[in-house]
Amino acid sequence: MQRRSLTTFLLLPALAAVCLPFAVHAQAFPERPIKLIVPYAPGGSADIAARLVTAEWAKALGGDMFIENRAGAGGNLGVDVVAKAPADGYTIGLQTVSLAINPALFARMPFDTRKDLAPIGMVASSQHVLVVNNGFPARNVAELIAKVKTSPGKYSYGSAGAGSTFHMAAELFKATAGVSILHVPYRGGGPALVDTIAGQVDMSFPVLSAALPQVEGGKLRALGVTGGKRSSLMPDVPTIAEAGLPNYLFETWFMAFAPAGTPPAVVEKLNAALNKAMATPAVRDRMVKEGFDPTPSTPAAARAKLEQEMPVWAKLVKERGITGE
Structure with missing residues (x-):
């Protein structure tokens, strides 16, 4: 015990010499x-x-x-x-x-x-939101899933690019719902939203803040937000989970x-x-x-x-x- 105590005592100055510069750096x-x-x-x-x-x-x-x-x-x-x-x-x-x-x-x-x-x-x-163009024949998530299942691969969604959060939110939706929807990647979320509005693609999963002006302006229809609770920015829009897909949850952190x-x-x-x-x-x-x-x-x-x-x-x-x- 005495030898161990002596060794510890001798090491203390060395340990202090190592730690002191880090402590001084953090203070400054x-x-x-x-x-x-x-x-x-x-x-x-x-x-x-x-x-x-x-x-x-x-x-x-x-x-x-x-x-x-x-x-x-x-x-x-x-x-x-x-x-x-x-x-x-x-x-x-x-x-x-x-x-x-x-x-x-x-x-x-x-x-x-x-x-x-x-x-x-x-x-x-931050939540994403499932939006469709005004001509899409579904008024809610359950109707969208039913419609897509009748025609696998017929409908499409636009994303901000392969691997983007738009893309991952959509692929998680497809996997959870068991549906086939064609992926159309764009160079950024803006072009994807523009083509969703124009009907070049049927739907998209943009960040909620990006979609809000288009939804409020009546250019897009929001069917569900992707998070675990409704957004204060879109209080009337249900979560996708409560709107027909109980096990779905996606948030960008x-x-x-x-x-x-x-x-x-x-x-x-x-x-x-x-x-x-x-x-x-x-x-x-x-x-x-x-x-x-x-x-x-x-x-x-x-x-x-x-x-x-x-x-x-x-x-x-x-x-x-x-x-x-």
């Missing part, structure tokens, strides 16, 4: 502006979510933060930039549920989602993350500031008005969410034969 952090990389073009849901929290997040940290959009490869390009950045907390990212989906979609990934990233925390979730190896104290500081920002009434109100539900969490809870969903999407992707662009 941030000493310069933080870059928040959004792996999509400006105007998309991830970009909007990032811009809703960035100012208050920076304020809570006592520093500056700016957004850099690095679109490409279904979001993988921007995430890879973060994965390969110095692990000091000054380059971080914000990605959608594609963080859990893409490893199954792409045969080759430039990074290892589990090993190369350190989740900071959840930011928000948004997660902030840093490179693996970022000092835990820095990750915790980023997390605490993020949660503080989302707790401010102004930020919460703006998020809700844009169709987001704030979902603050710990870094551990964010990692658990990622680990929980990766095998779920891997199973769907394999069963449906889905590949990314």
Whole structure:
């Protein structure tokens, strides 16, 4: 016991020498502006979510933060930039549920989602909505399923591209309902909505906030939202589950993350500031008005969410034969 105590005593200075720089770094952090990389073009849901929290997040940290959009490869390009950045907390990212989906979609990934990233925390979730053009012969989800089953492959849906959340929401719907609907991928959600309105495709599963103006303007008909509860933005539109497909649930979530190896104290500081920002009434109100539900969490809870969903999407992707662009 004496020998063990002596060894521990002798090691204490060495341990302190290792830990002290990290503690000092965390106390001083941030000493310069933080870059928040959004792996999509400006105007998309991830970009909007990032811009809703960035100012208050920076304020809570006592520093500056700016957004850099690095679109490409279904979001993988921007995430890879973060994965390969110095692990000091000054380059971080914000990605959608594609963080859990893409490893199954792409045969080759430039990074290892589990090993190369350190989740900071959840930011928000957002629903999609099943919309049809005004000429489509169904007034609700149950009627749509019945109609599609009578003519497998006759009807089509538009998505924002192969592997997009539009695409995954629709494929989950098809798998749950046991129906065949032709996938027509577009380069972005905007063109998919335009062609849905025009009748070039029969339906789509856009993010709720993107579809809202078209639904309110009478250009599209909303049959059901994809989440577990009705949206305050469309209170009269039922969930798809309550409208005829009980086991269906799809939500896009948004997660902030840093490179693996970022000092835990820095990750915790980023997390605490993020949660503080989302707790401010102004930020919460703006998020809700844009169709987001704030979902603050710990870094551990964010990692658990990622680990929980990766095998779920891997199973769907394999069963449906889905590949990314």
